[in-house]
Amino acid sequence: MGLCDFVRSGLEVSDDPEKVCNEVVDTYNISVILICFPNAPKVSAEAGKKEAELDKYLECRVEEIIKNIN
Incomplete structure (x- = not known):
């Protein structure tokens, strides 16, 4: 994602x-x-909503990775 797209999506999630x-x-x-x-x-x-879904997905993936390391 380029910088302009990053800022645009950030402004769509937060005012x-x-x-x-x-x-x-x-x-x-x-x-x-x-x-x-x-x-x-x-x-x-x-x-x-998309941002929340992405955050949840990333959280689950991190938990899986940590579980597999141990």
Whole structure:
């Protein structure tokens, strides 16, 4: 996923630009200033649902990997 797609999806999940910037910094290890113009992506219930599903999937996978290591 490219940076623009990452920011777009972040804005569809959260209406907090600071949170989105922190996620960019953590993921891409770059400095960022985010300016949201009126036509910027808006929070979407569908995007939030997909994000929650992905988080749950990743959590399950990590648990499986840890279980297999032990």
